Amino acid sequence: MxxxxxxxxxxxxxxxxxIAISSGKGGVGKSLIASTLALLLVRKGFxxxxxxxxxxxxxxxxxxxxxxxxxxxxxxxxxxDVYGIRYMSIVAYSRDETLPLRxxxxxxxxxxxxxxxxxxxxxxxxxxxxxxxxxATLDVLRLVKKIEFLIVTTSSVxxxxxxxxxxxxxxxxxxxxxxxxxxxxxxxxxxxSRLTANLGLRFLGTIPFEVDIENALGNIxxxxxxxxxxxxxxxxxxxxxxxxxxx
Amino acid sequence: xxxxxLAEAVISSATQIAEKEGLxxxxxxxxxxxxxxxxxxxxxxxxxxxxxxGILQEARFVIETVRARFRCRVCSYExxxxxxxxxxxxxxxxxxxxxxxxxFIKCPRCNSPDxxxxxxxxxxxxxxxxxR
Numbered sequence: 001m002x003x004x005x006x007x008x009x010x011x012x013x014x015x016x017x018x019i020a021i022s023s024g025k026g027g028v029g030k031s032l033i034a035s036t037l038a039l040l041l042v043r044k045g046f047x048x049x050x051x052x053x054x055x056x057x058x059x060x061x062x063x064x065x066x067x068x069x070x071x072x073x074x075x076x077x078x079x080x081d082v083y084g085i086r087y088m089s090i091v092a093y094s095r096d097e098t099l100p101l102r103x104x105x106x107x108x109x110x111x112x113x114x115x116x117x118x119x120x121x122x123x124x125x126x127x128x129x130x131x132x133x134x135x136a137t138l139d140v141l142r143l144v145k146k147i148e149f150l151i152v153t154t155s156s157v158x159x160x161x162x163x164x165x166x167x168x169x170x171x172x173x174x175x176x177x178x179x180x181x182x183x184x185x186x187x188x189x190x191x192x193s194r195l196t197a198n199l200g201l202r203f204l205g206t207i208p209f210e211v212d213i214e215n216a217l218g219n220i221x222x223x224x225x226x227x228x229x230x231x232x233x234x235x236x237x238x239x240x241x242x243x244x245x246x247x
Numbered sequence: 248x249x250x251x252x253l254a255e256a257v258i259s260s261a262t263q264i265a266e267k268e269g270l271x272x273x274x275x276x277x278x279x280x281x282x283x284x285x286x287x288x289x290x291x292x293x294x295x296x297x298x299x300x301g302i303l304q305e306a307r308f309v310i311e312t313v314r315a316r317f318r319c320r321v322c323s324y325e326x327x328x329x330x331x332x333x334x335x336x337x338x339x340x341x342x343x344x345x346x347x348x349x350x351f352i353k354c355p356r357c358n359s360p361d362x363x364x365x366x367x368x369x370x371x372x373x374x375x376x377x378x379r
Contacts (some may be wrong), residue, residue, distance in 0.1 A: 001372045003260035007252070010259065055346075074375065076252035077343060090347075093340035097350035100360045109346035116252045116343065 004115035008143050011076075011114060014121040015049070015221055016244050018144055019178070023152045024162020026057075026131035029183040029195065030152050032213070034128035035063040036229050037150075039220055040236060042084040046123040049079060052089035053140070054130040054141055061091050065218035083220055088117055103135040110139050123244045133166055141173060148176040151201075152183050155190045167199050176232045178241050179204040181232075205235040250286055253370060254294035258303060260372055265302050270377035273306040278371035282315040282328055282347040284370065302377075315367025319354035326355055328367060331358065345369070375378065 012018065021034040031054065038050040052060040061069060064082055069092040072078040079086040090099065090109065101109065119125060127147075130136045140147060149170055153159045163180065170177050179202035182192040186209050196203040207228055216222035223229055238241045257278060265273050282284050288310060295308050315328035330338055337351040345368050353360050 001260060001264065003253075003256040003370060003372055005262055006260035007256040010255075073249055075255070076249050090344065093344045093347040094350040095336070095340070098360070099347070099350045101346060101349055102361075105346045105349065105364075109344055112344050112346070116249060116258055118252075 001036065002111070004111050005143070008111075008114045011117060012117065012125075012144065012146075015119055015125045016123045018125045018127065018147050020127045020129050020140060020142075020144075020147055020149050022129040022137065022149050022166060023131055023159070024133070024164070024166045025159055028131075028152045028154050028159055029207075030054075030131070031059045031128050032063055032228070033150075033152055033181065033183065033232060034126050035060045036223060037236065038085045038124075039083065039224060040229070040233050041107055041124050041220050041242065043127070043224075044242075045222060047086075047121065048084070049086040049088070049119050049122050049125040050082075050128070051113070051125060052091075052128045053110065053113075053136050054128055055090045055106055056099060056125050056130070058089050058091050060087075061089050063217055063223070064220060067096075071117075074118070076116045078118055078120075082181075086119060086122060088113065088138055106135050107139050110136055111143070112141055113180045124242070128135070132162070137166075141175060148178055148202075151177045151180045153180060153192060154184045154187060155182055156196075157191070160192060160195055163198065167201060171200075177201055179239065181235060182206045184209040199222075202239075204239050204241075205231070207231045207235070250290040251294045253280075253286060254286070254291055254298055255368070256370065257295065257308075259286045261306070261375055262302055264372070264375055265377055268375075268377075269303065269379055270375075271379060272306040272376055273303050273377040275307045275309060275374075276303070277309045277311070277375075279311050279313055279371045281313050281345070281364075281367040281369050283341060283348065283364065283368045285330065285342045286312075288312075306377075311373070313367045314374050316365045317352075317354075317362045318365050319357060319359055320361045320363055321359040322354060322357040324354055324356040325365075 171205040340347040
C-alpha cells in the first residue's frame, strides 16, 4: 500500500475551496487565467494558494515573474510566498531543466506534491491543470475530494469540441463545474455562450484577445492593469461564485 | 519527501489499515523505502517514534531500503542510482520529488531521458502484524 494516499486529505483539510482551471486542449490561456485569478483573489482579501500541475510545461512562474522558488522545509514543504500567494510549482525542483515525464511518473510526482505540501488554512487553492483528461486530471479527480472546475475555452469550435468531452466526464462523475470562460475572443460573433448553455453549463463571460498582454508577462502590476485582468475581475465579481461562506 | 511528512503518511496509513482489520494493537510494521527518496533513516525513525500513538503505541518499525535501479527504454541499458554523481541541489530536488530525477539524469549509454525507475522509488507498507 502506498501510504502517501492516506495523508492527502489531511494536507488539504485547511483549504475551503479548490478550483481547477481546466480545458480540453492546450493554448487557451489556462495558466494566465489561473495566475491572474489567484492575484485577484489575494487583492480581494482572500488567503490563496496556486498550484501549477502542468509538470511538463509549467508556465505560471513566468507569468508571475518568479524564476527562483524556494519552498521551505518544515515537516513537509511549505509553499513559497509569491505576492501573497502560497505558490507551488514543479520548477522549484526541476529548475530550468526539461522534465520529460511519462504518465505513471507524472502521477507519482503529483501524488508526492499533494502528500508533502502543507498549504495550511487558506480560502482558495487555484490549480493550473495540464490540458485534457489524461493522468493528471484523473488523479486530481481521484485524490482531491472537494474539487470544483472552471473551464476555459477559446472561441474556436475546435477548443469547444474538447470542452464537451471534459464536461461530459465531469458531469458523469458529479464533479461541480463553476462554468465556462471564453478567452481570447476575436470579433463580435461567437457561438460559445449558446454551445455552453446547450451543455447545461453556466457561461461566465468573454475575455477579448489582447495583443499587448505578452508585454505584461512577468510583471504582476502590469498584468493587473491589462484589459484581460480587468475583464476577468468583472467576471469573477459578477458571477458570485467566488465567495467563502462563513461557518 | 521530507522524513516527517513521510513518517506522518506511514502512521496515518498503518492506523487506517489496523483499524480496518480490527486490530487491537499493532506489534510490527514493515516498510520498504526506495533509495531515490534519500531518506535520512535516523530522522525518519525518530519521527515515527514521536508520531506513533494509540493503536501503534507499541509497534516496532522494520525499515528496508531498496536500491534504485534504472532501465533505458531506448537502448535497454540498466544502471543504479549514484547519489554522489549529482550536485547537492539536484540531489535535494530528487529527495523531495523523486521524479525530478528526469531533469537531472540521462541514460549513461545513449543519453536518452526516457528511462524507467525499475525499483527504488517511493515508500510502501509491506506488512502489519498485530493482535485482534
